[in-house]
Amino acid sequence: xxxxxxxxxxxxxxxxxxxxxxxxxxxxxxxxxxxxxxxxxxxxxxxxxxxxxxxxxxxxxxxxxxxxxxxxxxxxxxxxxxxxxxxxxxxxxxxxxxxxxxxxxxxxxxxxxxxxxxxxxxxxxxxxxxxxxxxxxxxxxxxxxxxxxxxxxxxxxxxxxxxxxxxxxxxxxxxxxxxxxxxxxxxxxxxxxxxxxxxxxxxxxxxxxxxxxxxxxxxxxxxxxxxxxxxxxxxxxxxxxxxxxxxxxxxxxxxxxxxxxxxxxxxxxxxxxxxxxxxxxxxxxxxxxxxxxxxxxxxxxxxxxxxxxxxxxxxxxxxxxxxxxxxxxxxxxxxxxxxxxxxxxxxxxxxxxxxxxxxxxxxxx
Amino acid sequence: xxxxxxxxxxxxxxxxxxxxxxxxxxxxxxxxxxxxxxxxxxxxxxxxxxxxxxxxxxxxxxxxxxxxxxxxxxxxxxxxxxxxxxxxxxxxxxxxxxxxxxxxxxxxxxxxxxxxxxxxxxxxxxxxxxxxxxxxxxxxxxxxxxxxxxxxxxxxxxxxxxxxxxxxxxxxxxxxxxxxxxxxxxxxxxxxxxxxxxxxxxxxxxxxxxxxxxxxxxxxxxxxxxxxxxxxxxxxxxxxxxxxxxxxxxxxxxxxxxxxxxxxxxxxxxxxxxxxxxxxxxxxxxxxxxxxxxxxxxxxxxxxxxxxxxxxxxxxxxxxxxxxxxxxxxxxxxxxxxxxxxxxxxxxxxxxxxxxxxxxxxxxxxxxxxxxxxxxxxxxxxxxxxxxxxxxxxxxxxxxxxxxxxxxxxxxxxxxxxxxxxxx
Numbered sequence: 001x002x003x004x005x006x007x008x009x010x011x012x013x014x015x016x017x018x019x020x021x022x023x024x025x026x027x028x029x030x031x032x033x034x035x036x037x038x039x040x041x042x043x044x045x046x047x048x049x050x051x052x053x054x055x056x057x058x059x060x061x062x063x064x065x066x067x068x069x070x071x072x073x074x075x076x077x078x079x080x081x082x083x084x085x086x087x088x089x090x091x092x093x094x095x096x097x098x099x100x101x102x103x104x105x106x107x108x109x110x111x112x113x114x115x116x117x118x119x120x121x122x123x124x125x126x127x128x129x130x131x132x133x134x135x136x137x138x139x140x141x142x143x144x145x146x147x148x149x150x151x152x153x154x155x156x157x158x159x160x161x162x163x164x165x166x167x168x169x170x171x172x173x174x175x176x177x178x179x180x181x182x183x184x185x186x187x188x189x190x191x192x193x194x195x196x197x198x199x200x201x202x203x204x205x206x207x208x209x210x211x212x213x214x215x216x217x218x219x220x221x222x223x224x225x226x227x228x229x230x231x232x233x234x235x236x237x238x239x240x241x242x243x244x245x246x247x248x249x250x251x252x253x254x255x256x257x258x259x260x261x262x263x264x265x266x267x268x269x270x271x272x273x274x275x276x277x278x279x280x281x282x283x284x285x286x287x288x289x290x291x292x293x294x295x296x297x298x299x300x301x302x303x304x305x306x307x308x309x310x311x312x313x314x315x316x317x318x319x320x321x322x323x324x325x326x327x328x329x330x331x332x333x334x335x336x337x338x339x340x341x342x343x344x345x346x347x348x349x350x351x352x353x354x355x356x357x358x359x360x361x362x363x364x365x
Numbered sequence: 366x367x368x369x370x371x372x373x374x375x376x377x378x379x380x381x382x383x384x385x386x387x388x389x390x391x392x393x394x395x396x397x398x399x400x401x402x403x404x405x406x407x408x409x410x411x412x413x414x415x416x417x418x419x420x421x422x423x424x425x426x427x428x429x430x431x432x433x434x435x436x437x438x439x440x441x442x443x444x445x446x447x448x449x450x451x452x453x454x455x456x457x458x459x460x461x462x463x464x465x466x467x468x469x470x471x472x473x474x475x476x477x478x479x480x481x482x483x484x485x486x487x488x489x490x491x492x493x494x495x496x497x498x499x500x501x502x503x504x505x506x507x508x509x510x511x512x513x514x515x516x517x518x519x520x521x522x523x524x525x526x527x528x529x530x531x532x533x534x535x536x537x538x539x540x541x542x543x544x545x546x547x548x549x550x551x552x553x554x555x556x557x558x559x560x561x562x563x564x565x566x567x568x569x570x571x572x573x574x575x576x577x578x579x580x581x582x583x584x585x586x587x588x589x590x591x592x593x594x595x596x597x598x599x600x601x602x603x604x605x606x607x608x609x610x611x612x613x614x615x616x617x618x619x620x621x622x623x624x625x626x627x628x629x630x631x632x633x634x635x636x637x638x639x640x641x642x643x644x645x646x647x648x649x650x651x652x653x654x655x656x657x658x659x660x661x662x663x664x665x666x667x668x669x670x671x672x673x674x675x676x677x678x679x680x681x682x683x684x685x686x687x688x689x690x691x692x693x694x695x696x697x698x699x700x701x702x703x704x705x706x707x708x709x710x711x712x713x714x715x716x717x718x719x720x721x722x723x724x725x726x727x728x729x730x731x732x733x734x735x736x737x738x739x740x741x742x743x744x745x746x747x748x749x750x751x752x753x754x755x756x757x758x759x760x761x762x763x764x765x766x767x768x769x770x771x772x773x774x775x776x777x778x779x780x781x782x783x784x785x786x787x788x789x
Contacts, residue, residue, distance in 0.1 A: 060687055080690040081699070093688035097706045106702070107692035158693065 009072070010036040010194055011057065011162065016066030018052050018218075026052050028218040030066070034196070036161070039188055041197040041205040044215030045241070053215075054164050054198050059083050070162065081110075086155030086163040086193075090170055092147045094139035100126070100150050101135035107158040125157040128187060145176045152184065156191065163188070165197045169204060177201075181208050202242055206230070214238050230288075234275060236363040239286035246292070246332050248285040252277050252362060260362045264327040268306045272362040282365035289321075289335040291359040294351045295343075305354040308332065310345045320344060326353065417766075424759035427537040430529060433476040434463040438533040446527040447552075451520070457509035464498040482754050483539065483548070484528045490517055540760035564744070564761065568768070571741045574659060575723035579670075581663040582719045583712055586670035590711070593671070594678035608671050616665065620732045623661040627652040627733070653735025661733045666722055670715035677711030713780050721769050741765060 011034040018027040027049040034040050042050035055061040056068060059080030067074050075083055094103050101122050108118040126132045129149035139147055148168060155163050168184070169177045185208045188195050199205055205212045206226040213223045214237070222229060222238045233239035240247070250264040252274065260274035262285055270285065277283045293299055294308070311330065312323040319335050322345050326332040334353070336342055345351065377386035431438045436459035444452040467473040477491030497516045506512055513520035531549045532539060539549055546562040547554045556562075589608065593601050611619060626632045629648045637643040651657055681704060689699035727742040734743070741761060748758035776782070 058687075058691055060690075079695075080687070081693050081695050083691075084693070085691060087688065087691040089684045089688055091682065091684060093682070093684040095685060095688075095703055095707075106689070106694070110692065110694045110698055154692065164691075 008035050009033045010038075010070070011196065012067075012069040013053070013057075014067045014069070016053075016056065016063045016068060018049070018056060018061065019064045025064075026218055027056075027063075030218075030220065032213065032220065032223070034194060036194055037192050039185065039195045039197065039208060039210045041199060041209035041212045042215055043199060043202060043205040043212050043241075046200060048215040049218040050198050050213075050215040051166060054166055054196060057196060058085055058087055058164055084158075084160055084162075086158070086160035088151045088155045088163065088165040088168040090167045092139070092151035092168075094147055094150055094154070096139055098138075099135065100131070100137050100139065100142070103139065103150060104135075104154050104157045107154065111158060121157055125153040128156070129153045129183075144172050145180065148172060148180055149183075152187070156187070156193070160193070162194045162196070165195065167199050168197075169199075169201075177204070178207075184208065206242075214241060216241070233286065233361065233363070236284040236286060236365070239284075239361065239363055244289050244333060244335075246287045246289060246326075246329070246334075248287070248327050248329060248332075249365065250283055250285060250327075252279050252281050252283050255279055259357055262362055264306075266327045268304075268327055270304050270306060270360065271357040272360045273358050274362045276364050277362050283362040284365050286361045286363055287355055287359060289333045292334040292353050292355050294334070294345075294353045296352065296354070299354045300356065303354045303357070305352040308351050308353045310347050310349040310351065312347055313345050315344075324351075324353070420759045420762055422759075423756055424540050424763045425536045425538065426756065427532055427539070428535050429476055429479050430532045431535060433467050433472050434460065434529065436460075437463050437529065441526065441530045441533065444526065444530065446523060446530060449523060451510070451523055452526055454508050454510050456526070457513050457520075458507070460513065461498060461501060461503060461506075461509045464494060465501070465503065468495045468499050478753070480525075480528055480532065482543070482757065483532060484525065486519065487525065487528065490519055490525065493517060494520070540756040541764070543757055544760045544764055564741070567739075567741045567744055568764070570655075571724055572768070574655060574662075574738075574740070575720050577659055578662050578666060578723045579716050579720045581659065582667055582670035583716065585663065586667055586674055586715065587708075587712070590671050590674035590678055593675045594681070595683070605675075608668055611665065612668055616728060617732075619665060620661055620729045623657065623664070623733055624652060627657050627660065652733050654737045655734075656738075657733040657735070658730050658738035658740075661729050662723060662726060665729060666719045669718045669722060673714035673718065674708065674711035677714070678708050681707050709780070713776070717773070717776060720772065724769060725765060 011032070013030045013032040016027060016030040017025055019025050030049075030053060042053060044050045052061060056063050059075070059078065063076060068076055070083065070085075094100075095106070098106065104122040104125055105118050108121060113121070122135070123132065126135055129152055131146060131149050131153065134142065134146065134150070139150065142150065148171075151168065155165075165184075169180050172180060181204055184195075197205075197208065206229075209226060211223060211225050212229050214221045214229065216237050221241075222234045224232075224234075229238065229242050233242060236247070239245050248264050248270075250262045250270075253261045253263050253269070255261075255274050255278070258273070260272045260277065260283075262270050262272050262283055264270065264285075272283075272285055296305070299305065306326060308324040308326045310322060311325055314321040314323070318338055320338060320342065322334050322336070323330070324332045324334060375383040377383045379386075437456060440456040440459040441452060444456060464473055467476065473491050473495045474488070477488040480487035480491070494513070494516050497512075501509075501512065510521075519525050537549075538554075542548055542554050544564050546557050546565050548557050549555075589604075593604055593608070596604065624631070628634070629650065629652075631652075633651065634643065634648045638645050638648065643649060651660070685703050685707070686699050689703040690696070694702065724740075725742050726740060727746055730738055730740045731743050731746075734740070742765070745758045745761045745765075748754045748761070773782075
């Protein structure tokens with residue numbers, strides 16, 4: 001068993017592969033290093049391999065190849081119940097035949113703790129999730145949000161340093177989900193635990209995580225803090241997957257001084273920030289809707305502008321969402337803040353739009 | 366408390382009480398629903414409730430004595446069986462009158478067989494007396510006492526009179542006493558002689574063997590149900606067909622197959638002898654005893670155990686076991702503390718089903734049970750079809766029904782009937 005090569009690493013995946021049928025790889029060559037205390041989210045569409053990674057870490061699936069290390073020790077051959085990893089399941093998996101207190105007491109009982117110590121820890125864990133009064137209830141008598149809190153408390157009660165969460169908020173309604181996001185984040189910070197969180201909800205990933213690993217097709221597409229992920233996606237999958245994104249397709253004409261000149265398919269030329277393209281490559285240009293500017297005075301001198309047709313104007317309260325036709329793309333969206341002096345575009349209007357070249361990223365096609 | 370502010374019942378908009386208004390609104394719906402289930406209701410009533418009621422009635426009904434010998438029964442009222450003497454002449458006269466009529470109607474032999482259940486020899490006594498009484502002259506043949514004693518000296522002994530007097534009332538608990546190895550003695554119920562006791566032992570054996578069968582079914586069925594519930598759909602369906610296969614095979618064929626397997630010259634014994642595990646002259650006796658009955662009935666009732674268990678286990682998500690393991694429980698603890706308690710409703714449902722089916726099983730014990738492995742139901746069948754003592758059969762059946770209900774009640778007290786699940 002090789003010891004960790006990365007000092008300070010708490011959780012490590014090294015060249016991990018997983019196949020269920022021996023024909024296709026669900027997880028392809030996964031490498032991941034997490035320091036202690038990090039809140040890392042695995043984000044991706046279903047079937048991208050994120051849950052499989054979590055299950056391998058928990059010990060419910062074995063890695064076909066590679067090494068998974070916890071605190072520098074390989075855990076490939078350690079059965080799940082000896083890993084000491086807390087886990088919150090998608091549907092909470094609270095034991096229906098036990099009361100809330102018994103559910104929480106269960107991990108302490110199997111660790112053979114004394115009765116008074118158990119009661120004390122259960123009480124503390126329940127108080128932490130503000131469910132102190134519910135110890136005698138059955139899980140079925142609790143609401144979804146309450147069950148969620150209990151599941152969280154149960155994963156934390158035996159003082160696991162690593163807690164895994166498999167889409168724990170998936171079954172809650174929107175408001176409760178947002179509330180629980182902050183709650184989970186707060187508790188994780190307070191306790192200083194390391195969290196691996198799996199979700200397909202990008203808002204959840206953005207608001208909670210220190211770093212987000214975007215999964216697709218069994219590969220981590222990008223591993224970065226939320227702001228980098230949003231503002232500096234490294235490939236077009238990440239750009240598409242995280243947040244709203246406008247895509248224009250074209251050909252890279254030249255790259256000079258860190259600027260790429262891209263000829264769009266309808267002939268227009270724009271300046272872009274080349275990320276992973278070379279001269280002559282097909283490219284997908286990605287621009288965030290809120291970085292598009294149609295007020296010429298705010299644009300930098302000499303910026304390329306292109307023509308756009310207003311197709312639709314949607315009033316959304318805090319923002320205006322305007323759909324345009326740009327370079328043959330009918331789904332080009334811009335977002336503007338609802339400010340007193342903001343222009344409300346009307347369908348049929350002809351405008352010119354532009355953007356800072358840094359915000360316009362030329363990515364792989 | 367909003368309803369405290371308004372005294373009296375809630376009123377609908379038109380001022381009628383809300384309850385009545387609601388009942389009227391729902392009446393049509395109720396009638397329609399009732400009409401839908403009416404055919405089934407009638408069917409169940411006619412083919413199930415009424416026969417059971419009739420059976421319950423028969424177990425206490427005893428009109429035959431007072432119908433056939435009305436005058437004798439009246440005349441016997443003053444006779445004291447404890448005197449040890451035969452009754453007086455007027456009783457014999459009454460008997461002669463009654464029998465004369467009975468012989469005309471040919472009902473005296475039926476009475477004979479009825480009393481024969483209580484006192485052996487009564488059937489032949491009545492048959493013999495019937496022939497003689499036919500030629501008797503009621504006007505001139507007095508004293509009748511001598512005449513009857515001449516026909517059979519049993520008429521001169523108090524025993525037959527005592528039996529007639531005991532069974533004179535229209536309703537009797539005699540069948541029930543009989544069912545629990547007791548009889549009506551001169552002074553109330555008394556135990557039967559040792560060599561005539563059979564039913565208590567049979568009831569006990571039926572209970573015990575049904576219990577053993579139920580437990581064997583749980584032991585054998587639980588792992589199968591678990592595998593069924595945890596296999597991928599395709600394999601599970603295939604296995605399910607294997608479980609259900611016995612259902613599609615005739616009960617007689619299956620039972621007879623066990624005869625082939627278990628008999629002394631059968632497959633199992635032959636194999637054991639061939640392997641040298643059993644000497645040829647010491648072949649195992651595995652059939653026509655309790656062992657044979659238990660093996661065959663466990664096999665036959667197994668699907669009834671597996672199916673409810675399976676359908677309950679199917680609803681237990683695998684994440685519970687994973688959760689238990691992630692919380693630090695090893696495989697056994699996770700199973701025992703988390704999975705097993707949730708599968709108990711399935712075990713309960715299967716056990717009730719198997720136990721109640723086993724307790725009333727008839728064909729299999731009849732074929733493979735020999736004398737040591739028969740159930741109470743075989744005795745009931747004997748009384749229905751061979752000895753024609755329907756009253757006793759009814760009493761035995763009633764007791765069986767009561768025992769089943771008792772077990773059901775106990776189960777409800779211990780496990781709770783709402784914990785029984787036959788499916789998701």
